[in-house]
Amino acid sequence: MKTIYASLICLTSVLVSQRGYSQEKVYPLGSSADLLQQFEQQSRVHRRQAVAGEIQLRVSATATLAARINFEQAGAPDEHRLAGVIEKIPGSSFYLNITGSRLTGNIVLRNSNQAYEYFSDERGNAFIRETDINKVLCINLLEAPASAVPQAPAASPARAVPLLESFPGGAGCVLLDFDGQYVSGTPWNGGNPINAAPSTLTNAQIQEIWEMVSEDYRPFKVNITTNEAVFNSYAKTKRMRCIITPTNTAAPGAGGVAYIGSFNWNDETPCWVFNGGVKGAGEAASHEVGHTFGLRHDGRTTPSEGYFAGHGNWAPIMGVGYYKPVVQWSKGEYAASNNTEDDLAKISSTTYGVGYRDDDHGNTNATATPLVITASGTVTAGVNNGVIERTTDVDVFSFRTSGGNITLNFNTAARHANLDIIARLYDNGGALITASNPATLSAAINTNVAAGTYYVSVDGTGAGNPATDGYSDYASLGSYFIDGTIPYANKPDTIAPEKDTAAAVTPGATPGSIKPGVKEQIDSEVNGVAVLAMPNPFTEQLTIRHTKAGNEQFFVSVFDVAGNMVVPVQRFRNGQQLNVSKLQPGLYLLRINNGKEVITRKLIKAAR
Incomplete structure (x- = not known):
């Protein structure tokens, strides 16, 4: 049997620590434009001599590497890319991208764990410096068992x-x-x-x-x-x-x-x-x-290793996650971490332009999302779910009950979850009634309450000691789903009754068999706040107007009847149009969050 760690060469971190890259000198190469011109001249000379394009890559005042160009491309007038290998050095490569006066690229000597980085300043001056190869390339990621x-x-x-x-x-x-x-x-x-x-x-x-x-x-x-x-x-x-x-x-x-x-x-x-x-x-x-x-990479200083395989049930994604059930992002909170x-x-930084998702549920009782409850008191995960996006995020939901035993399950993703849930139940005055934080990732609340209004919060939490056998709430993030039962003597108003229903639904009908009614909009009001969605039924575009929002922005998302988000959360201005042309005909739920409350409404997508 092949040894699991055969491909993990742990000498890298030792070599890196001994080289002292912070003391390496930056070597100037002239301007980026001059550097490109030099490479082109060298390449032309070798081509005239019937030799594959060769160039000399200077890496210091005393050292030059002979390189062979295997790929060359001129894109826009001021863009040029080169890629190739260093002659007579197995496992080597180089890559340069010159766009206008900007130079990026690298030289990688994999077998000797060496790397060089090309860069330029704001004036277009080009430079090269030796750097830690782990800052350029993922080296020797452990093969799976x-x-x-x-x-x-x-x-x-x-x-x-x-x-x-x-x-x-x-x-x-x-x-x-x-x-x-x-x-x-x-x-x-x-x-x-x-x-x-x-x-x-x-x-x-x-x-x-x-x-x-x-x-x-x-x-x-x-x-x-x-x-x-x-x-x-x-x-x-x-x-x-x-x-x-x-x-x-x-x-x-x-x-x-x-x-x-x-x-x-x-x-x-x-x-x-x-x-x-x-x-x-x-x-x-x-x-x-x-x-x-x-x-x-997430490794350790003691013992010296480039990849940390975790402790307890936890491992970092940027270490080795093959052997643990909970694998999360990390900031080096474990003992002897070599990367914080x-x-x-x-x-989420502006460097890559993706950022965090928008918060889908309010963090306080005042901005709580009403749980969607059927007339029989059933809470289904399909329409009661969310995402804990940030370490500081808490999602709060509200509900009313006629009193009795309430059962609420807060489940993480069915497979490969990162979120460890702690759920809390509060009364209408904000006093904590009970909390659930079991050893498993999911949580559940089962208790008797009097009639009234209540709030439940969903939050990420940690387990054990992050330094030795557990993890903090830092990256306890991800999806969750709520189901259960809440006693309610009358029809709940968590999906508020609509004035002038915009569609007639035949009992037992599938979404595809729902027939549009005569009204062309939903005009629904909860606590004096009206929401207009026009037209309804819709086909291509849906205009959404929050009559009490003025020029304020609000957040809009759309779910199918199974609770899947089919139009992701978007920031909206009053009267803005929502493109829903890709949705299939059927019944949908429109969710609007104005920062004070969350309103859910039914919509019909008509066949064209």
């Missing part, structure tokens, strides 16, 4: 992959690419093409991997998708392709590989996952995509 079923070479043509999206319309996009990809014109393989074979994972495994990665990136405005067309609709600076394949040309012997900070490189440089199996491929995908957002960078802050 044998139990994760490493991918075998594909034996049949690629099949159709299920088309999935975690956050349609998100600010950024990550494509989980399972069906093979021809990659050229990137730093990988020294600029030479890579023809990556399709993954051998089943559609059920693909679905679960997508769920895992989606939950890891749930706090952010990032759409995790398997749909190439969706990926292509994003600008190159707002997307990343993660290729899941048995073709490990980019980094033989590793579980995956990525260039640090490459999410916004404005080119087609992908990241890679070579592991098979759900746990191996899923954890590696989140890890490698994390690198493209600028994250570095704030993962959440880096991913």
Whole structure:
């Protein structure tokens, strides 16, 4: 049996600590334009001599590396890209991108754990400096254990992959690419093409991997998708392709590989996952995509190791998450951490332009979302759910009851959850009645109460000691779902009764058989606040007006009858139009949050 740690070379962190990169000198290379001209002249000379394009890469006052160009591309008039290898040095590569006066790029000498970084200043002066290779490239990510079923070479043509999206319309996009990809014109393989074979994972495994990665990136405005067309609709600076394949040309012997900070490189440089199996491929995908957002490895100083495999039931995503059930983002709160960078802050920073998701439920009793309850007192998860997006986020819900035993279950994502829930029940005066924080990730409240109005809060929490055997609430984030029963003698008003129902619903009808009524708008009022949605039924556009909001902004989202968010939360101004052309005909719920209350209304999408 292959030793699990065979591909994990822990000497990297030792070498890095001994090199003292902070003392390395920056070497000037002239202007970016002059540097490009030098390379072009050298390349032309060698081509006239019938020799592959060769250039000299100066890395210091006394050292020069002979390089061979394998890829060269001139884009816009002021854009030029070069990629290739260093002659006679196996495992080497170089990449330069000169756009106007701006220079970026690197030289990687993988076998000797060395790297150089190209950069320029605001005046267009070009420089190079030696740097920690771990700041450039993910080196030697541990392969998944044998139990994760490493991918075998594909034996049949690629099949159709299920088309999935975690956050349609998100600010950024990550494509989980399972069906093979021809990659050229990137730093990988020294600029030479890579023809990556399709993954051998089943559609059920693909679905679960997508769920895992989606939950890891749930706090952010990032759409995790398997749909190439969706990926292509994003600008190159707002997307990343993660290729899941048995073709490990980019980094033989590793579980995956990525260039640090490459999410916004404005080119087609992908990241890679070579592991098979759900746990191996899923954890590696989140890890490698994390690198493209600028994250570095989570290891330890004692013992000296580049990747921390966790403690208790927990591990960091940027360490090794193959062996633990709870794998979260980290800021180095565990003992002997060698990396205290704030993962959440880096991913959500303006550098990459994705940011956190908008808060979907208020944090206080005054801004609480009414629980959606049926006339029989049933609370269903399909329409009572949310996301804890930030460490400080608390989602508050309200309900009224005629008194008796209430049962509420607060469940995390069914698979690969990051959110550890603590749920609290308060009376109308804000006094805590009870709380639930069991050893499991989910929570439940089961208690008797008198008639009245109550509030429940959902919050992320930690477990154990973050330094030795647990985790804090730092990255206890993600999806949750609420179900249960609440006694109610009369029809609850958590979905308020509508004046002039805009559709006639035949009992037992499916959404597709709902027939539009004669009214063309919903004009509903709760606590004196009216909401207009026109027309209703709708086909393409829906105009939403909050009659008491004036010019203030509010948040709008749309859910299907199963509780799935089909139009993500958007910031709206009064009278703005909502594009709903992609929705199928049927019944939907419109949710409006004006910062003071959340109003839910029924809408009908008519067939064209």
